[in-house]
Amino acid sequence: MATDLNNLRAIARACTRVENRSPGHEQLLKELFPQSGRAFTLGITGAPGAGKSSLTSALVSALRARELRVAVIAVDPTSPFTGGALLGDRIRMQAHHADPGVFIRSMATRGALGGLAPATHDLALVLDAAGFDWILIETVGVGQDEVDIARLAHLTAVVLAPGMGDSVQAIKAGILEIADLFVINKADLPGAAQLETDLSDWGKPVLQTIATTADGIEALFQKTIELRHALPPDRAIDHWAFRLRRMYAERQQLRLDSGAVLAAARRVAGREADPYTIIEEWLKA
């Protein structure tokens, strides 16, 4: 089984196998694992409209100017990286698509066998082993999966834009605790100063950017490097503990016999048995 990841086509193929949970994908991951652990992963998350994709694109340019190899995983159906958004944005991304030092991959946001977060993490492992220096993971920032994905990056940037009102509420309720830094994008819009004041309560760095003109991107890069060097050494252990639990649950679920599940579901739907007792029996078996 080839674990050769010397060209983008081979990398794309390995990604597809991992994303689809194809036969042998686990063997592939095992072989790649010793080559992983060198990439730096940055989660970029926030509500639709905050400009996450433009920010990601600007950051890719800044990293490429330093000749760093960059992979982008877009876990966001509204992202131009996934073909979701406005034509202007898509054209802006195309420059990166033509650059062999950049690898862009979008994840389907549903239907991932065993969950979106484990599949995304395994994909990041492939890209790490393939030698990318930075892996940017763009997620939409609402929902448990997105939180789980962002949480397992080395650092997570939460992107907001002035004047979005409700979205700040959503961010507060959902993802605020896992933010390592805040980015106020579209900082030329009215309300940027007020948003900075609101966010400063949370004791995390707040940066202002205008992604479309690259304003503030250099400062964002520098702050990210600084935070990266200050990461607590236990963070990787906590991440792996969380991930091992999830992987175990995923594998257990896949081992269930489909026929037995369907027979049990029929009994439960007919109120002949309660699901909690059935699960107890399965756990004893």
Add this chain to the structure above:
Amino acid sequence: MATDLNNLRAIARACTRVENRSPGHEQLLKELFPQSGRAFTLGITGAPGAGKSSLTSALVSALRARELRVAVIAVDPTSPFTGGALLGDRIRMQAHHADPGVFIRSMATRGALGGLAPATHDLALVLDAAGFDWILIETVGVGQDEVDIARLAHLTAVVLAPGMGDSVQAIKAGILEIADLFVINKADLPGAAQLETDLSDWGKPVLQTIATTADGIEALFQKTIELRHALPPDRAIDHWAFRLRRMYAERQQLRLDSGAVLAAARRVAGREADPYTIIEEWLKA
């Protein structure tokens, strides 16, 4: 152990036990299960700004006018039901808070042990057993958890508003396949006709409403009843098969020994062992 759900306080207490996975919550669910299976659950999902909460509120009024008892589970940090949104919306909801035939419960959208979807489904089971005729589950409609929650309702209404551009894209990528009907809310805004044309390609009923004035709510109620009577009998079996798999995975994960997980995480973080081999060993044990 009391499974008496005769008053709203007792129901709220039972919900809290189930949501927190408190000791004995599973015994409670087992006892309640035979009393469940009578409620009709309707998922109401869509992007922020489409007016899901106003629609939910208008639907609650329509159901109450028929003296049906209604429970609302809001799994949406931007929902006025959860205290998230604009003051005007919150005031509109307060009328329902004072009505003993209405029970409103918000779910924290993160940190639910074993996942948000199982906790939400167990909550719906409590409310079903408590005798509510309808259970409305409002979710934000982006992300796997929200899809899983909506998928397990009897019917799922996807709410959109004209002129939201990107949000239609998000809906397309995420939740379109599980929609049983589409609701174009704020149908007095420009673009409603175009949106109806776009959505008509999907072969699902499309209704127009203006939730704030209750326009179209009666037609929505009638269509929902009609679709309810046409539900395929296997749907409940499919739902339970999906849910049994998830419950099993949740319980397996909770059975892992914390010390063993941490020790393994330390080895993986130090690249002394690969996580895939560790999981294989755990599965064999």
